[in-house]
Amino acid sequence: MTKTKASLKDSKEPPVRTHKLDSSNPKLTYIGGSKFDAWNGTLANQALSSGWYGNNPDADRTHKLQSASLGFLAGVEKDELEGMLAAQLLASHNAAMKCYRRAMIAEQTFEGRKENLSQANKLSRTYATLLEAFNRHRGEGQQKVTVEHVHVHKGGQAIVGNVHGGGVLTKSENQPHAVAHKPSLQLTSHATKEGMG
16 A cells, blocks of 8 residues: 555654755864864764763853863864764763762762772773774774894794794795795794894
8 A cells, every 4th residue: 555645744754854065164174073064063062962061050161161172172183983983082081080070979878989980990991992993093003013133042943024824924035135044933032132123
């Protein structure tokens, strides 16, 4: 059975609206990282909603706290994904600090203090995970260490080359100018800091 025009009008679903996306003059890119201020403004509002402004918020204090939050978002150069991660970093920080603050209230039970500290701990771990994801997205999450010279002393053995799965590519296979040595599959701790120069 097909829906008639009358039944479509009576539908509870909201009509689909079209939106004009204008990236010609964004003013809030520094907040959300997007060329579209609709996104930047939404992200700013979400981040500001994560803050705690007191039980009886004072307009001046609230303005200062919100300005500080926007300052954090503005201080992070970002694209849209980094904007989201920055907002989540801010939100998890705000929530953790609120739990830490609640844990310090003197007139509470031991269980209340323990629960607040437990939640603060979880939120702090979430923050660290978000920060790691943020750095990975930027390509700053992994360190690569290149050892230029290794001295293996008499009796010592070392693998020279890149280990892929179960096989070994020797240095001479990777670098034709290198002197070929037969690599061993055992590593020893004979390579010392003095020997690495």
